Amino acid sequence: MLSQKKILVVEDNAINREMLRAILSAEYEVLEAKNGKEALEVLNEFGENISLILLDIVMPVMDGYTFLSVVKENSAYSAIPVIVTTQSDGESDEVTALSHGAADFVAKPYKPQIILHRVASIINLRETAAMINLIQYDRLTGLYSKEFFYQRVKEILIRNPDREYDIVCSDIENFKLVNDAFGIPAGDRLLCDVAALYKDRVGNRGICGRFNADQFACLLEHRWTYTNDLFLEALNQINELTNARNVVMKWGIYRVKGRSASVEQMCDRALLAAQSIKGQYGKYFAEYNDELRNKLLREQAITDEMEQALEQGQFEIYLQPKYRIKDDSLAGAEALVRWNHPKWGIQSPAEFIPLFEKNGFITKLDQYVWDKTCRVLHEWEDKGYPELSVSVNVSRADIYHADLVGILVHTVKKYGLPPSRLHLEITESAYTENPKQIIDTVNNLREQGFVIEMDDFGSGYSSLNMLNDMPIDVLKLDMKFIQNETAKPVNQGILRFIMGLARWMNLSVVAEGVETGEQLERLREIGCDFVQGYFFAKPMPCAEFESLMVPQGGLARQSVSEMGREKQVLLVADENEEYRERVRKTFEARYEVIECSDGAEALEKVAECNRQVTAVILSLELSDGFSALEALRIENCVWNIPVIGTGAADPEVEEMALEQGAADYAAKPHTMKSLWKRVIRVTGFDCWIGEEETLLENEVYRDHLTSLLNRCGLEMAVKELKKEDTPLAFCLFYVGNLKWVNGESDCHSKNLLLKRIGEVLRRHTRKADMVSRFGEDEFVVIMRQLGSEETAVKKGEEICRKIELCAGGVSGKCICGTEIWDVDEPMSEVVERAYLALYRAKSKNAGG
Known part of the structure; x- marks a missing residue:
């Protein structure tokens, strides 16, 4: 008895899967998967024994279009026909599905007879057209088809075992946008122009083929020297020939030295090299090498570990404080994720977040972060802490989740929280991809009571008209935007304009990435509402963040x-x-x-x-x-x-x-x-x-004139330092000739000057830093978590300049001696080294 043909149903809705099973199971063996990721696992198991795939588009973890792209790029599965199923019967959705490589398109609700006829028809077409793999030429471009290109490359390599060859593959960036913007005929003309370029450039020195959609390949004997100008010239030629302007192509090169890899693997590696430079301006080609190979192996290792890491709670929540500018009070936090791997240690989010966004795992991780953050907020309530809000990230992939609103509402209700405690950060660039869907989703979230923040504002290309249409509550200025704008004269930047725009739109403004006192003062001057950044504090574990909340919530620490x-x-x-x-x-x-x-x-x-x-x-x-x-x-x-x-x-x-x-x-x-x-x-x-605590603290541990810590108070404060505060920067400041003010000895003027110096030190240091009047004309600042001696010296010089500006009538200079300090070292030893550094600085500034 012949075995039944296998059909893979990829659908996240269990009821829909059951309906399709009921329709198909009489004639076919039905395999099931809840999302694209599970479907790939089924494909790995059954391969080309699967006769057809019925694919839903809107799914968690990995959506249908992503799955379709992965399948069509894999030579082992690309010949399996795919019928896309979706709730929408719009023409644009059908065109999108077909442009991604789908064989057919059916709309829900399912009609059994239509499903059965289309499935039978497409399976029959596939079986009767098995000869397609033997067809030599691509119908559109006239180049070799992928399968025949593979076959020809194998033959050439076998016949010439001693020769070295290069496989050069190319990929057009955002080719889908060409079809969407100019139509499929224009896209086809572009593909024909690229094919003509390959034929012209390669000539009789090699062979050319067209792969899936916009991917091309050629085999050349290794004689050429590849340069960026060579590929830029080819790109310019393409843009001159086609109606679609500003096309960007990337080329990848795999050098065939041995014969251990299959031709399919060689081409895949060339394409991976091309994909590795996508989005990099001015770079048009890349070679597959050990560095890229190691990067891919590293990505694979991360992918292999990610599910287990989530189950074992290796992902930890870190909080970066957010402060209100007008009174310097703690106003909230941003939740960030760190991966504390048992063998690898703390992993940088810059390494794993982009990969998770690419493979779809980001949706699981985001939901994990939302849950953990809400749990922390609930624990704060139990401890009587202030009702601060915390911002969490909502990735692009989350926006397309069918039940995003339901998931978030369920999460806050689970912990008995009002939705307003959870601010949702959506990056600016996400709004440009599918504005209507994002606007609808965000409106639903706001109706539920969530606060919406547009993250990274100033890093993308949003128009003012789009900004006006977006349903948001908070603008979060991009870190690089802040750094660039605050470096300009106040009358040349656009920060003031943005603040005025935000006020007109009734939006709050958060500036992230604040690293210097100058940046803070500029933001304060133009009326920014909230700030966060290393000037105040790095992201920290939740327990450490709680210590910042204690004074505000009434939970007073021991005085x-x-x-x-x-x-x-x-x-x-x-x-x-x-x-x-x-x-x-x-x-x-x-x-x-x-x-x-x-x-x-x-x-x-x-x-x-x-x-x-x-x-x-x-x-x-x-x-x-x-x-x-x-x-x-x-x-x-x-x-x-x-x-x-x-x-x-x-x-x-x-x-x-x-x-x-x-x-x-x-x-x-x-x-x-x-x-x-x-x-x-x-x-x-x-x-x-x-009353009593403040009075006693001022009398015993503070300098009566400047209200800074005195030497006794500094020594007491140093005892509270922890290993997490390191590296520490110990900065000893000496202000010369304090007795000479306005040309004469004046005790009153000198006292006023000392008070001003105290104000400067407080204004240009962070709350977490320790500031002390250490002697008659000496001051100490201990800065926590300062990364390097170079940074400490730079900060010390900055404070010296501010002190000199405030002490306009003083004839001497402010000099700083700086030392990096480990908390385990006695303070007396770092003081001695700081004095030596100070004396060296004095000798360079004789008379200061």
Whole structure:
């Protein structure tokens, strides 16, 4: 009995797959795949034993057009006919499908008889036209067909084993756009012009063939010296002959030295060389070499590891802080992904993100990042941190996902977050590809409450009219755009115009990549809203970012006056162990948290701790909760401990609690942030933080004149440095002749000058840096995470110039000694080296 012919159904919708199976299974063996990636795996297993592919276009992971392109470029599968199925029956979709190599096109919903007739017809055509592989010439161009070109190359190589040959392949960049913009006849004329160029240039010295669509190849004996000018001349010739102007072609060269690789592999390698320079202006050819081979092997290794890495949680979320310019407050963050591979270590996103965008894995990774980011936001709420928003990236591939809105809405609901906490960054260039679809998708996202940011604004080619049509909330200026524009005089750049445009459109503006104080000041001057960049902080792990939030959220870190002093006690009595643990994690940085599971035990602990108990959080749902509250009220004259009652959201219970002496009542469920604020209020701790801590810190650890850290304060601050802060730059500044101001000794003027110097140092350093008045006329800045000595010296020189500008009447100069410092080294040793560097600088500036 003959086996049934195999048909591969590629469709992400399970119901549609089942319908097609029901239609086809009586006559064919039906194989299934949920997306393009799975379909390629099925192809690898069954190869040309598959008689036909029924292919959906809109799918996750790898869409139909991408799959079709991959299949048609693979000689092993390119002859398998493909019928495209789609919800749309528009002519443009049909033309697009056919231009990608589809054999036919059917619209949903499926009509069984039409499906069966078309499938049978195309399979019959394929079988009866098996001789196509033996046809020598391409019908359109007259060059050898791909299969016959392979056969001829094999014959030539066999007949001439001692000769060296080159295979030269070419690819037209964005050939699809030629067909779309000028029509298929114009595209065909372009292909014929390219074929004529090959015939003319190669002549009798080799053979030429046309591969899929716009790919051509030739075999030449290795005699030529290839230069960029040679291929540029050929490209100019093509553009002169064709109606389609500004065509760009890339050529790849594979040098045939041995015979170990198949002809198909040789041609593939030449095409890979051509593809490796796509998008590189002014570069028209590339040779396949060990560097390219290693790059491809590296990409394959990454591809092999990516699925397992996602499953094992090797991808980690890093956050880069975003600051509000007008008050320098922390305003949010951008979520970035890092790959912490167990063997390779931390991998640069610049290496794996472009590859994931190319192979379709980016959609899985993005959804993973969205989920992890929402989990972090939820944990912040539990800890009582400020309700900051975090931006996440939405890739081009995500936009075309059929259920993008549903996925994002489900993710924020899963963690109980309002959509506005998750800002969605869509790169500027994505808006130019399919504006209508992106506008529709983004409008749906905004209706759900998400905030939309246009990322990398200034890096692409969006028109002002397009910008006006885009449904966005935030403009995010491209890093290079910021660097270029802030280097220009204020009246020559267009930043001010962009800010005015943003105001007119009611958009907020974020500037990324801010690296210098000058850039910050320019952005501040023109009214930019938010900034981020290395001037403030690098991307950091979530735990490190949380330390930046502590002062803002009321979760105060241990103050200077508390050092060496025993912590006060916070007692929580509650029947729920998980609730007690959340309270402990929230308050343990400030208090010693004692947990109890009933009221009687709580009273015992209060008696043991005596006056050290600052407050009691008491569940009135305990069987003895109210009796414990009553006991604490009776003994209030002895203990004077405020009690926060907790329980159901019942007005009668709340009123009873307050009548029996509770200082406050927190209805469950409630956030830890809410509970923290209640504790602050009933203990009066906010007053103490605002006055006593500031007073003591100013008196003991700060210079009274400049308000910078004094030497004692600097030494105390240095003790808090961690390994993650390295490399550190220790900059020692000396300001000469401070006693001479306006030509005479003037103590008042000198003090004013010192205050101005302190302001300059604060203004031109980051919040994370340590700034100290180290001596009478010496100042120290310790900069965290500064990459190199060259950068540190440059920053030191910049600060010196600012100090000299502010001290216009001082006859001396500001000199800086800079040293790179590892935190494990004693501070005394780096100070000694910095003084030596300072003296060397002084000797070069005699009299300063």
